[in-house]
Amino acid sequence: MTAILLSGGRVVDPSQRMDDVADVLIVDGVIAAVGARVRNDAKGRDDLETIACDGLVVSPGFVDVHCHLREPGREEVETIATGARAAAAGGFTAVCAMPNTDPVTDNQAAVGFIIRQASLANAARVYPIGAISLGQRGEALAEFGEMVAAGAVAVSDDGKPVASAHMMRTALEYARTFGIPVADHCEEPTLAKGGAMNEGIVSTRLGLKGIPAEAEEIMAIRDILLARRTGGHVHLCHMSTRGSVELIRWGKERGINVTAEVCPHHISLTEEEVEGYDTNAKMNPPLRTADDVAALQEAVKDGTIDLIATDHAPHHYDEKEREFADAPNGIIGLETAVAVNITWLVEPGIIDVPILVERMSCAPARVFKLPGGTLRRGSAGDVTVFDPTAKWTVDATRFKSKGRNTPYAGMELTGRARCTIVGGRIVHRASS
Amino acid sequence: MTRPLGKDLLGLEPLSGEQIKLILDTAEPFKEISERAIKKVPTLRGATIVNLFFEASTRTRVSFEFAEKRLSADAVNVAAAGSSVSKGETLVDTARNLEAMRIDMVVIRHGASGAAKFLADRIESNVINAGDGTHEHPTQGLLDMLTLRDHFGKLDGLKVCIVGDVLHSRVARSNIWGLTKMGAEVGVCGPRSLLPNAVDELGVRVFNRVEEAIEWADALNILRLQLERMTAGYIPSLREYNRVFGVSRERLERAKRDILILHPGPMNRGVEIDSDVADGPFSVILDQVTNGVAVRMAVLYLFSGGKPELAEAAKIGAGER
Numbered sequence: 001m002t003a004i005l006l007s008g009g010r011v012v013d014p015s016q017r018m019d020d021v022a023d024v025l026i027v028d029g030v031i032a033a034v035g036a037r038v039r040n041d042a043k044g045r046d047d048l049e050t051i052a053c054d055g056l057v058v059s060p061g062f063v064d065v066h067c068h069l070r071e072p073g074r075e076e077v078e079t080i081a082t083g084a085r086a087a088a089a090g091g092f093t094a095v096c097a098m099p100n101t102d103p104v105t106d107n108q109a110a111v112g113f114i115i116r117q118a119s120l121a122n123a124a125r126v127y128p129i130g131a132i133s134l135g136q137r138g139e140a141l142a143e144f145g146e147m148v149a150a151g152a153v154a155v156s157d158d159g160k161p162v163a164s165a166h167m168m169r170t171a172l173e174y175a176r177t178f179g180i181p182v183a184d185h186c187e188e189p190t191l192a193k194g195g196a197m198n199e200g201i202v203s204t205r206l207g208l209k210g211i212p213a214e215a216e217e218i219m220a221i222r223d224i225l226l227a228r229r230t231g232g233h234v235h236l237c238h239m240s241t242r243g244s245v246e247l248i249r250w251g252k253e254r255g256i257n258v259t260a261e262v263c264p265h266h267i268s269l270t271e272e273e274v275e276g277y278d279t280n281a282k283m284n285p286p287l288r289t290a291d292d293v294a295a296l297q298e299a300v301k302d303g304t305i306d307l308i309a310t311d312h313a314p315h316h317y318d319e320k321e322r323e324f325a326d327a328p329n330g331i332i333g334l335e336t337a338v339a340v341n342i343t344w345l346v347e348p349g350i351i352d353v354p355i356l357v358e359r360m361s362c363a364p365a366r367v368f369k370l371p372g373g374t375l376r377r378g379s380a381g382d383v384t385v386f387d388p389t390a391k392w393t394v395d396a397t398r399f400k401s402k403g404r405n406t407p408y409a410g411m412e413l414t415g416r417a418r419c420t421i422v423g424g425r426i427v428h429r430a431s432s
Numbered sequence: 433m434t435r436p437l438g439k440d441l442l443g444l445e446p447l448s449g450e451q452i453k454l455i456l457d458t459a460e461p462f463k464e465i466s467e468r469a470i471k472k473v474p475t476l477r478g479a480t481i482v483n484l485f486f487e488a489s490t491r492t493r494v495s496f497e498f499a500e501k502r503l504s505a506d507a508v509n510v511a512a513a514g515s516s517v518s519k520g521e522t523l524v525d526t527a528r529n530l531e532a533m534r535i536d537m538v539v540i541r542h543g544a545s546g547a548a549k550f551l552a553d554r555i556e557s558n559v560i561n562a563g564d565g566t567h568e569h570p571t572q573g574l575l576d577m578l579t580l581r582d583h584f585g586k587l588d589g590l591k592v593c594i595v596g597d598v599l600h601s602r603v604a605r606s607n608i609w610g611l612t613k614m615g616a617e618v619g620v621c622g623p624r625s626l627l628p629n630a631v632d633e634l635g636v637r638v639f640n641r642v643e644e645a646i647e648w649a650d651a652l653n654i655l656r657l658q659l660e661r662m663t664a665g666y667i668p669s670l671r672e673y674n675r676v677f678g679v680s681r682e683r684l685e686r687a688k689r690d691i692l693i694l695h696p697g698p699m700n701r702g703v704e705i706d707s708d709v710a711d712g713p714f715s716v717i718l719d720q721v722t723n724g725v726a727v728r729m730a731v732l733y734l735f736s737g738g739k740p741e742l743a744e745a746a747k748i749g750a751g752e753r
Binding site for chain 1: 445522523524542544545546547549550564565566567568602605628629630631633634
């Protein structure tokens with residue numbers, strides 16, 4: 001094995017409350033040393049690769065607990081390999097793949113397939129999330145035990161809500177057996193039915209059916225109450241409203257085992273983006289109001305929202321190039337996430353770099369009990385080096401993802417991953 | 433080529449009051465053509481127009497077709513059923529194929545909000561929105577305003593109440609934008625389940641009771657109540673709708689003054705409007721239909737590059753385009 005020395009960067013590791021200029025040495029795939037004079041210890045190794053990190057941030061690798069890699073089933077849209085490379089290019093050392101593939105990842109064999117494809121990709125680590133219900137149909141529980149044994153790290157019917165409160169209750173109880181979170185897509189289906197964007201004045205003007213905030217909030221509080229009842233760990237996906245933030249805060253104040261994520265688009269864009277019927281502004285949950293964005297930003301700051309996840313959802317160009325109501329939901333996010341978070345959270349001074357690293361690396365690893373999220377000696381050599389001040393213009397045609405569906409195309413953003421290291425191997429390195 | 437109104441007519445929301453007035457004023461000289469024995473002028477001779485109708489429509493399609501024929505344009509009707517659309521062709525491919533035939537204008541009716549804008553962004557030809565989903569139906573809004581202006585002599589200060597299913601109505605949206613820009617006061621009245629939740633932000637007065645709306649308004653524009661609103665659970669029954677919101681002669685007589693009655697059609701007699709109101713002395717429902725042709729002639733003329741000041745001359749074929 002080789003050794004990598006990341007020298008002279010600003011090492012930010014909230015798991016150790018560390019924020020200093022230092023060196024990081026990775027040997028045989030694990031963190032060997034972090035400190036001011038580590039370069040002296042490493043001197044003389046003939047297998048040493050030194051990467052100068054002056055002016056850059058060196059942090060535990062980013063972890064995305066929510067993405068859609070489309071394989072198996074829609075390999076023309078994304079594969080585990082292209083998704084894992086897109087993740088690496090965005091500074092992610094690990095991602096969790098949602099199970100709404102075709103066929104659905106609802107059994108141990110399907111979980112094993114994803115693990116195998118991920119190992120062949122040789123990029124970011126990919127952890128499978130199993131389905132809550134067979135076929136995500138909401139009727140019968142999938143075999144959590146076997147899926148966890150095969151490598152699944154959580155269960156979710158993401159893309160669809162768990163409509164039945166009884167099913168959600170049972171899932172929370174059963175998942176407790178295996179110590180995994182149940183990640184729920186909060187959407188009350190009868191309220192959200194047929195909706196294409198946030199319900200409000202913009203949907204009224206555009207003549208598009210709206211999805212009210214309450215469609216999310218009703219399910220959020222249902223899940224929080226069921227977590228209280230069962231003691232299970234509920235993880236609320238892609239929270240998008242002020243009301244949801246208040247409900248999560250309510251739950252956490254009472255010690256209920258609830259964690260929550262927000263997507264970069266929900267802390268940066270509003271429903272106004274839908275103006276002109278831009279299908280790249282169509283996702284579920286939809287972009288909300290400026291007031292919701294402000295509440296979510298504040299929740300990222302104070303920790304009510306534990307972590308930021310992308311909900312990376314590639315779609316084929318043709319699928320998005322159509323009437324708004326008929327276009328599929330979702331945008332890609334792996335290669336813009338850190339830049340969007342820096343542009344809308346760090347640059348305006350809402351959060352600092354250590355909180356950014358906490359929400360993108362430490363917290364997701366901790367909440368989903370994954371390796372990484374720390375630079376402690378002996379932990380996995382998963383490290384991200386990023387430039388928090390680099391300005392760049394988003395050009396989707398240059399993405400590693402097969403997806404091009406991003407509302408940020410053409411925008412100038414700040415912040416970019418320079419080097420991504422997974423298990424001591426460099427999987428992404430940007431020319432500065 | 434002058435384009436005082438831009439390339440496309442997608443809705444009345446993007447237009448200014450002056451632009452709307454221009455269209456209404458331009459419609460005036462075109463009214464007379466439909467009164468002639470030979471209802472045809474050479475104004476748009478050589479222009480090719482496609483009427484692209486993805487939704488069934490009789491009134492609007494026929495009205496556009498007469499407007500096109502009376503202006504001597506070459507018009508082709510494409511109905512979604514029986515075309516390549518029913519074979520799974522996408523809207524963008526349909527648009528590109530039409531464009532490749534070098535057409536000048538597309539009149540589109542589509543069930544999806546934003547479909548007219550989608551088309552307009554992707555082809556060079558002028559696009560006229562003949563109704564897109566629950567978004568806008570600008571020529572209907574214009575013909576409603578022309579009818580009101582004919583009767584009252586002005587729009588400024590007029591009180592117009594839209595009665596019925598505002599939530600799902602493109603006619604309501606076009607009327608709200610158009611009338612508001614022309615200085616009229618707009619009210620809406622209907623069951624709260626059929627009014628947009630954000631209705632208060634539209635700059636309109638909201639009436640829960642049709643009696644109050646009648647008391648307030650100079651004119652009522654009564655919307656068609658779609659039967660499927662009942663099956664989808666927005667209202668309990670058509671019967672109760674008629675009893676609570678139906679515009680009847682008894683209700684109008686209580687107002688002790690004349691109230692003009694408009695309806696974009698097709699009517700559900702005995703549901704949103706009673707027959708003696710629809711056929712009564714204050715109904716201008718058929719005048720709306722007549723004005724529809726003139727308004728659409730004006731729209732076709734102006735958006736094809738016709739000079740507004742030459743509309744009168746255009747009637748004999750001398751107007752420039």
